[in-house]
Amino acid sequence: MSGLMNPTATATGHGRFTVVPARHPWRWVAGTAVAAVVILLVISALTNPRFGWDKVSLYFRDVAIVNGIGITLFLTVVCMALGVGLGVVLAVMQLSANPVVKASASAYVTIFRGTPVLVQLLFWFNLSALYPEITFGIPGVSLDANQLITPLAAAILGLGLNEAAYMSEIVRAGIQSIEQGQSEAAGALGMSRIQTLTRVVLPQAMRVIIPPTGNEFIGMLKTTSLVSVLAVPELLYSAQIIYSKNLQVVPLLLVASIWYIIITTVFSIGQGYLERRFSRGTSRTVPPTPVERLRKFFRVHSPLATGKGNAS
Amino acid sequence: MSGLMNPTATATGHGRFTVVPARHPWRWVAGTAVAAVVILLVISALTNPRFGWDKVSLYFRDVAIVNGIGITLFLTVVCMALGVGLGVVLAVMQLSANPVVKASASAYVTIFRGTPVLVQLLFWFNLSALYPEITFGIPGVSLDANQLITPLAAAILGLGLNEAAYMSEIVRAGIQSIEQGQSEAAGALGMSRIQTLTRVVLPQAMRVIIPPTGNEFIGMLKTTSLVSVLAVPELLYSAQIIYSKNLQVVPLLLVASIWYIIITTVFSIGQGYLERRFSRGTSRTVPPTPVERLRKFFRVHSPLATGKGNAS
Amino acid sequence: SLDAGKESAVSTGPQDTIPAAAFNKAAADLLPADVKARGTLVVGTDPTFPPYEFYADDNKTVIGWDADFAKALGETLGLKVTMTPATFDTILPGVSSHKYDVGISGFNVTDERRKNADFAAYQSSGSGLAVKAGNPKNLSLDPMKLCGTRVGGEKGTTQGIETLPAFSLQCTDAGKEPIDIQLFPSQNEANLALISGRVDSVLSGLIGTGYASKLSDGAFELAGDQDYDPTPVGIALPKDSPLTASIVAAVKSLVVSDTYQQINTRYGIPQTVTISADAVEAGASR
Amino acid sequence: MTIESINATGQVPLVRAQDVRKSFGPHQVLKGIDLEVSSGEVVCLIGASGSGKSTFLRCVNHLEKIDGGLLWVEDRVVGYRIKGDKLHEQSHNEICADRTDIGMVFQHFNLFPHMTVLENLMEAPLRVLKQRKDEVRRRALGLLEQVGLEQKAHAYPRHLSGGQQQRVAIARALCMQPKLMLFDEPTSALDPELVGEVLRVMKDLAKSGMTMIVVTHEMGFARDVADRVVFMHDGRIIEEGAAETVINHPQHERTRAFLSAVL
Amino acid sequence: MTIESINATGQVPLVRAQDVRKSFGPHQVLKGIDLEVSSGEVVCLIGASGSGKSTFLRCVNHLEKIDGGLLWVEDRVVGYRIKGDKLHEQSHNEICADRTDIGMVFQHFNLFPHMTVLENLMEAPLRVLKQRKDEVRRRALGLLEQVGLEQKAHAYPRHLSGGQQQRVAIARALCMQPKLMLFDEPTSALDPELVGEVLRVMKDLAKSGMTMIVVTHEMGFARDVADRVVFMHDGRIIEEGAAETVINHPQHERTRAFLSAVL
Ligand SMILES: Nc1ncnc2c1ncn2[C@@H]1O[C@H](COP(=O)(O)OP(=O)(O)OP(=O)(O)O)[C@@H](O)[C@H]1O
Ligand SMILES: Nc1ncnc2c1ncn2[C@@H]1O[C@H](COP(=O)(O)OP(=O)(O)OP(=O)(O)O)[C@@H](O)[C@H]1O
Numbered sequence A, B: 001m002s003g004l005m006n007p008t009a010t011a012t013g014h015g016r017f018t019v020v021p022a023r024h025p026w027r028w029v030a031g032t033a034v035a036a037v038v039i040l041l042v043i044s045a046l047t048n049p050r051f052g053w054d055k056v057s058l059y060f061r062d063v064a065i066v067n068g069i070g071i072t073l074f075l076t077v078v079c080m081a082l083g084v085g086l087g088v089v090l091a092v093m094q095l096s097a098n099p100v101v102k103a104s105a106s107a108y109v110t111i112f113r114g115t116p117v118l119v120q121l122l123f124w125f126n127l128s129a130l131y132p133e134i135t136f137g138i139p140g141v142s143l144d145a146n147q148l149i150t151p152l153a154a155a156i157l158g159l160g161l162n163e164a165a166y167m168s169e170i171v172r173a174g175i176q177s178i179e180q181g182q183s184e185a186a187g188a189l190g191m192s193r194i195q196t197l198t199r200v201v202l203p204q205a206m207r208v209i210i211p212p213t214g215n216e217f218i219g220m221l222k223t224t225s226l227v228s229v230l231a232v233p234e235l236l237y238s239a240q241i242i243y244s245k246n247l248q249v250v251p252l253l254l255v256a257s258i259w260y261i262i263i264t265t266v267f268s269i270g271q272g273y274l275e276r277r278f279s280r281g282t283s284r285t286v287p288p289t290p291v292e293r294l295r296k297f298f299r300v301h302s303p304l305a306t307g308k309g310n311a312s
Numbered sequence C: 001s002l003d004a005g006k007e008s009a010v011s012t013g014p015q016d017t018i019p020a021a022a023f024n025k026a027a028a029d030l031l032p033a034d035v036k037a038r039g040t041l042v043v044g045t046d047p048t049f050p051p052y053e054f055y056a057d058d059n060k061t062v063i064g065w066d067a068d069f070a071k072a073l074g075e076t077l078g079l080k081v082t083m084t085p086a087t088f089d090t091i092l093p094g095v096s097s098h099k100y101d102v103g104i105s106g107f108n109v110t111d112e113r114r115k116n117a118d119f120a121a122y123q124s125s126g127s128g129l130a131v132k133a134g135n136p137k138n139l140s141l142d143p144m145k146l147c148g149t150r151v152g153g154e155k156g157t158t159q160g161i162e163t164l165p166a167f168s169l170q171c172t173d174a175g176k177e178p179i180d181i182q183l184f185p186s187q188n189e190a191n192l193a194l195i196s197g198r199v200d201s202v203l204s205g206l207i208g209t210g211y212a213s214k215l216s217d218g219a220f221e222l223a224g225d226q227d228y229d230p231t232p233v234g235i236a237l238p239k240d241s242p243l244t245a246s247i248v249a250a251v252k253s254l255v256v257s258d259t260y261q262q263i264n265t266r267y268g269i270p271q272t273v274t275i276s277a278d279a280v281e282a283g284a285s286r
Numbered sequence D, E: 001m002t003i004e005s006i007n008a009t010g011q012v013p014l015v016r017a018q019d020v021r022k023s024f025g026p027h028q029v030l031k032g033i034d035l036e037v038s039s040g041e042v043v044c045l046i047g048a049s050g051s052g053k054s055t056f057l058r059c060v061n062h063l064e065k066i067d068g069g070l071l072w073v074e075d076r077v078v079g080y081r082i083k084g085d086k087l088h089e090q091s092h093n094e095i096c097a098d099r100t101d102i103g104m105v106f107q108h109f110n111l112f113p114h115m116t117v118l119e120n121l122m123e124a125p126l127r128v129l130k131q132r133k134d135e136v137r138r139r140a141l142g143l144l145e146q147v148g149l150e151q152k153a154h155a156y157p158r159h160l161s162g163g164q165q166q167r168v169a170i171a172r173a174l175c176m177q178p179k180l181m182l183f184d185e186p187t188s189a190l191d192p193e194l195v196g197e198v199l200r201v202m203k204d205l206a207k208s209g210m211t212m213i214v215v216t217h218e219m220g221f222a223r224d225v226a227d228r229v230v231f232m233h234d235g236r237i238i239e240e241g242a243a244e245t246v247i248n249h250p251q252h253e254r255t256r257a258f259l260s261a262v263l
């Protein structure tokens, strides 16, 4: 046996053998093909005068565009906050024991998820067309819907209430993903249902809730463009207003798109860190960054060789 | 002790004591309040002439509306199919070991998730404004973008490719939710990576994938209305065209909304059954219907008293 | 202005080059008491319709022909005017629900619209056909020449919902191919589709189309200069509104004023669209 | 015996079950359990899988609602307020308040994975009992020392071995200063080497005079520590007595079969 | 000894590890393992938690890639093709093909929860070996009968007890007709009562002549069934020999300490 064991072999050697790493020709063909296509597309876009890159740089920091970004961000943040808050309430209501509460929550979700958000925006904006005076059935009270609901308020109501319906489904799935044992343990410690929810279940559910909420947030960023029907000039509508004047359609859409990509990217990075934050204590080692986590699953040589859980 | 044990007490008796069930006054106050508000809103909507219910029933089965529904359903199904299929591929690519493949998938997701779908639709529809002739850099090849990409094709490309970016994130989360042990076991049986994915990981991941995909599907139903910029008259746009003629804005929006709610509801029921189908084997007893599942979590009297897993 | 070169095609010089309109006491006296007391007139308008109304570079201030005219109307009645942006579809419902006192947004006065609102006409203008530069298909506003072609329009415009279907009917009656009518949500998408060759022509209001083709860098142009089937353009008022009388009186005095002419000049609007004082009310009650 | 007489006698049993019954749907899991546990006593509950041991333990803590019979912990009827001869169902808040007197340790530890060990211990005393933070902290650290884990105070549960996790779970329950501790197979999810360290902590606890009901398969522990061993079979108690007697000289045939399988 | 000589000798050991090393990051888990397992032999791997038993087993099946040394299963080097004095890394497909000869049973069963018991057994023979369906079905049913679960063929894993699940996992591995079976603590996640039924199946398997490497804490099983017991400590084999010798007369102090804790 000693014939095999090369005395000079290091701890990482394989005796007298030289290791030839596996080649993955198809992988590289595919990779190169994809890269080539991407590079060609980028070059053709950059050199095509019809994309109007000079106009893009001209309008990129146009004051109207920048104001539009402000409105987009403001609406996205406010509406998501409303959506998440109300979504949690609705999720808990849907899981409630009270049939009336539960049915109301389900009805809410059905109606708000079921109708186009555009219709909802128009509904709030034109509430006064349906109810010129809001009396709440109380004599003496008579409010003017138009004064009560400004265009911005209509936008927030329309987008936020709609988002709540979607968020409630996400939160519900998150709550249900936490194993019973956790709420049992909390219950056995005398924690009330609210405490169990806010201190034990939700913080753990965040791991499941955050990724689809990220999708929702990024979706909302773009959905805010629907408020153009209320003549609230957010990012995309600002670009549209400008090109409706000067017909520079393509450059202005590019300006808007680039800004959306920038915001989305910044947000995605933030989401990665949030995910890391809430994965605290769920893995054996220090929680990996999102990139590391992805890498783990399908590794090159030992696809199944990550030491999670069952190997211990 | 026998003094306590009422000899006539049944198996469900409590000796000489009579049980007084707990009252939940606040629950009923809240429930009644919610119900009252809902009923008032429904009544006020039904009796308000401004909602134009007679017009609603008039236009409910208008031929333009019905055609619009057809287009909406067709686009939704086709684009979701494209989105799910490509989304799975992208998710796997993102989890791949090949850095080029991985970076391409990430770039795809960033760009398509990052730009407004409206911009993407306009891009595909007006591709010939950017590239009057598509040559692929090959001499002799010269294709007309307008013939290559019909309006419907542009709609499918725009919505489907965008959806794929969102779906890939959902699928990725689903794949990552399956514990390593499963793919290890499959690997130990000699199953290849593709087999492991399609036979072991994905069928289980479906449980996590389906609910947010349901959200996406319902979202897509409404997002199809954006194809109005390609002059493709789906449900909402059909309604808008009609009311732009006759100014019956509210009734026609109601018609569209009711149709959307109907489609959404039918779909949600289908989703429930799909969820049941894929929860096969994950619970000890027969998989409960969606409704039963909700009920289980927050039960009235014994909130923590469901016999899942840990009680055994 | 970022695009000063192009916008000079239709001069939008400083606001104050237009002389203030004269105050018309008779018309002002007809104002309902509440409006008079308020001192403002709330105008609903869709500022994506140059040159009638569009945003200034700040994307907030509404400018354009209608804005100048509304300001002049205010001066005539002694009111301050607030231009409130909205989408075209929602202006008429907004007027009926008193969200806006009036709607001034280049409204063609149609029968369908008059079922829901009253109008005070201030202009009479027809349709124009935009075609690709050089008019390769030799199209014109003769319906027979449009048969079998793809014509774009804007949802909600008279051209889109009345003129084009009528043309198409003429085609089929004559045994020809119908017109492939494609309605876009706004003029922008229609123009873009024309540039990319998705449609062969776009039929819409002459003045807007003319303005757009001047801006299009030669990408498209008007097919001839015909002003097809002029129809009144008017101020939308709630049905049987107490406001109507005073607005009509004010517009009557405005259309014969110098201010009116100067506004037209400023936006390069041809003389053919001007109307007489008699036509103001005729537009409303026709 | 009546409620009044129970309150009158000085030596009240800490736990008293009378004909406790519990069904899941059509399946009756507890078919009438009678059991008394005195203050300071350690009772081991043994029996085959499915015999209802866990279910009974969960009933004591009102994690399950019983269908029949009565269950007292101290002078309170679990799940009810007594008014005359009426049993008023308790509200959720009352149930929660009652549970604070009872510590429970689960087979799968059920530590809160997103909190450090110290946070796990301090959570309930702070939020439920609303005790002062520095006081709770001092007590928690003391308990961690008792279970030999003072260095792990700031670790997350996932970074601990199973045995360490179970010791944390015990410390967490003790941090509420309960009068009664329930253990549901506290060592059966552990590697054999780790079982010892948990049993040692439980032994110390028993010595300190804590009243304990322990479901376990560890006969060595039962023999050494239990004052009484109770054998359950199919929802009934079919044999009980001193540990030595039941384990070494089982009377009932079922007990004998069970013990020969486990020992 | 060279490759050629190994192929030449009639009695080739089924598994041969030579100075096998494996690190996870900076942490070296296997520090040079030398081991031979002959055809038909049953080897029990024992040792404290973290000593590297599982890691070694996973290396044999190429679930982990080794960093140093060589590992043969039959005449193949695990993870490489030999050409002259070059080791070519295997492609994924080749690795998969090699694994079909080795059955593996995990501590947590890892049955596919979305498939019935029968589907669990038939999946790999059908998809990987592309065998005929009726043939596979017959074999699967036969194996289920062997492990005493013919009635559960159409049940889902969740509806089985732990012991039943583990027996299914064994049958699933056997359904691939492997030449070697690896067991990683097959009974340590089971209730004590359920351990027996799994060990009985393993005993039968050993009697039938299957080559087995078993990581276990069940010394009774090791004594009865193992031809050889191997004690691992901190990534090294520090004692090996006949089961009786190692268990009853351990030489090394570490072995003694470990056995006294486990027995
Ligand atoms: N994928 C991995 N990544 C990092 N460390 C790992 C990985 N797998 C195992 N380890 C570490 O390697 C060491 C040996 O692990 P291994 O699972 O082989 O031990 P074992 O002898 O099987 O112990 P046990 O009885 O707990 O199963 C442990 O310290 C473990 O934490
Ligand atoms: N929530 C529940 N719903 C339905 N059946 C249940 C529930 N909890 C327990 N059971 C059933 O009640 C019976 C007794 O269960 P229990 O958990 O009390 O047994 P055990 O004696 O603790 O057994 P083990 O040793 O397996 O823990 C079992 O048949 C179990 O399946």
Ligand SMILES: [Mg+2]
Residues within 6 Å of the ligand: B311, B312, D053, D054, D055, D184, D185
């Ligand atoms: Mg139990």
Ligand SMILES: [Mg+2]
Residues within 6 Å of the ligand: A311, A312, E053, E054, E055, E184, E185
């Ligand atoms: Mg191990």
